Amino acid sequence: MATIGVVGLGTMGLGIAQVFAAAGFTTITTDAHAPARDTARARMADALAARVTAGKLSEADRDATLSNLRAVETLSGFAPCDLVIEAIVERADAKQALFAQLETIVSATTILATNTSSIPVATIASTAQNPDRILALHFFNPPTAMKLVELAPHAGTSATALATARTLTEAAGKTVIQCPDRPGFIVNRCARPYYGEALALLEEGIPAAHIDAAMQAAGYRLGPFALIDLIGADINLAATLGLNAAMGNHPRYHAFAALRDQVAAGHLGRKSGQGFLFPAKTDPAPDPAIALRIEATLVNEAAWLLTEGGTSAQGIDTAMKLGLNFPRGPFEALSQHGKSAILATLAALESAAPPHLKTRYLPAPALEAL
Ligand SMILES: NC(=O)c1ccc[n+]([C@@H]2O[C@H](COP(=O)([O-])OP(=O)(O)OC[C@H]3O[C@@H](n4cnc5c(N)ncnc54)[C@H](O)[C@@H]3O)[C@@H](O)[C@H]2O)c1
Structure with missing residues (x-):
């Protein structure tokens, strides 16, 4: 042996x-x-x-x-x-x-x-x-x-x-x-939109509790903000900044002001006693449009990685389910929603994107080709 x-x-x-x-x-x-x-x-x-x-x-x-x-x-x-x-x-x-x-x-x-x-x-x-x-x-x-x-x-x-x-x-x-020798390998990279798109919604004025409720209703064990509160806002920010630098500061890895502010205020989540949601518990009605939007960006990030080669759609799905306890992988989410719904969601987001997020939602070539 x-x-x-x-x-x-x-x-x-x-x-x-x-x-x-x-x-x-x-x-x-x-x-x-x-x-x-x-x-x-x-x-x-x-x-x-x-x-x-x-x-x-x-x-x-x-x-x-x-x-x-x-x-x-x-x-x-x-x-x-x-x-x-x-x-x-x-x-x-x-x-x-x-x-x-x-x-x-x-x-x-x-x-x-x-x-x-x-x-x-x-x-x-x-x-x-x-x-x-x-x-x-x-x-x-x-x-x-x-x-x-x-x-x-x-x-x-x-x-x-x-x-x-x-x-x-x-x-x-x-x-x-x-997987390929690319920043964040599969999981740490393809997870970014789960947090990032939640932060984009927060920046638009949607309350964190509503965003988490939507993702939980869609089958995710923890919403994005509950997950940041669990892992620590400082760890999440460091991972985002690391990937942002490694990927040429692309707006897909934008470090949102709300996340930076949490860290600056010491509101790191469970470990500091105060996070985006922790310790509060609220239970707003879920909005499926929020889940579609976050899943569309998860699908797109996975498709960008697929475009770069060295891995497979099935491999990415398995990695995201095992590495993050996600209920389905991004390509399974793609089958569930349908390619046209995902592409339409991304197109609407890109056309409405504020200047700091322009190009964030451009679809990956692999997504258009699938
Ligand atoms: N902590 C995580 O969640 C996690 C997850 C995946 C990968 N990693 C990676 O795993 C590695 C270790 O992370 P960790 O969290 O276990 O760190 P850690 O600080 O808990 O442990 C590192 C250990 O390595 C020892 N060490 C440092 N330099 C050494 C050297 N030159 N020779 C021998 N021993 C040395 C230290 O004494 C320490 O005991 C890092 O590369 C990290 O990025 C960490």
């Missing part, structure tokens, strides 16, 4: 290590910060204990998982690994330096995967001796609970590395969706 390495034992790394250890893989881990290394086993044991108490895991399976975990002090302990996943600090130079060091230790066929959320895989691979073994395996938080993993090659990733990374990650129980 393959041996897996995980570097970085923070929020993501520890969870990723647990996923592979629980699937029976010997999992070698480390962290530059000694306490993170030294507490890894105890932290994983705590996470597993909660599942035993809840009756979701047997004591024997807990013990087997823990026995598959090794924490080593130096990277030299990673020599036996077939796949190493890094979940260290989100900085290109740190990830490049780590992979450069690993390349002197692991075998020529060992796959080096990054869990980056925002750095191009090509950038991380650009300084490698052997860039064809480098790819992204993007897990979601918490890795133990979230089924989805986005698999992103850069232009030089070998087909063998891609296939092996998929096989190993699927063997650990995940649903792997391939």
Whole structure:
């Protein structure tokens, strides 16, 4: 059985290590910060204990998982690994330096995967001796609970590395969706209109509670504002600004003033005690036109990504359902509403768009061609 390495034992790394250890893989881990290394086993044991108490895991399976975990002090302990996943600090130079060091230790066929959320895989691979073994395996938080993993090659990733990374990650129980090395991969990019279009409606004077009610009536578990309140307005703004910069400040990724104002006021959501809606609960009558408008922009963003290549409509739908708990993927929403309703909604929005949003609603070529 393959041996897996995980570097970085923070929020993501520890969870990723647990996923592979629980699937029976010997999992070698480390962290530059000694306490993170030294507490890894105890932290994983705590996470597993909660599942035993809840009756979701047997004591024997807990013990087997823990026995598959090794924490080593130096990277030299990673020599036996077939796949190493890094979940260290989100900085290109740190990830490049780590992979450069690993390349002197692991075998020529060992796959080096990054869990980056925002750095191009090509950038991380650009300084490698052997860039064809480098790819992204993007897990979601918490890795133990979230089924989805986005698999992103850069232009030089070998087909063998891609296939092996998929096989190993699927063997650990995940649903792997391939996507291009583009900003935000699938989920973090295609989710933007869910929040952005809600903020556009808010800017037009529609109350946040009405917008959330419309999306909940359309089957979404949480409305856009409840979701921002849950995740944090600061995290949402950072993700929007990151994508906005990476996509040339296109108005599709506009950072709305209302979101900036929330962050400036410290109204971050649940964690600060005050958000767009939190802690208030209201229940206005849902307006289906709001849901159609938000779904039209979700469809269009997904179609823009499809236009760029490297993924499929079915892959995007699966990723959006697993990554965000959406009741349907954007292309399923397209079938439900019909292409003419979506295109007409986008056309009406584009013609009414204020100057800062002009071109936001132009339909993707893939949408017109579908
Ligand atoms: N947190 C999320 O929701 C999430 C989701 C998907 C992807 N990611 C990505 O996963 C990566 C890790 O994120 P996180 O939230 O787990 O961070 P974290 O801060 O919780 O953990 C990072 C760990 O890496 C260690 N570390 C830093 N530099 C190191 C190095 N050079 N060598 C070894 N260890 C090092 C730190 O000591 C820390 O324990 C980032 O690239 C992030 O963008 C995060």
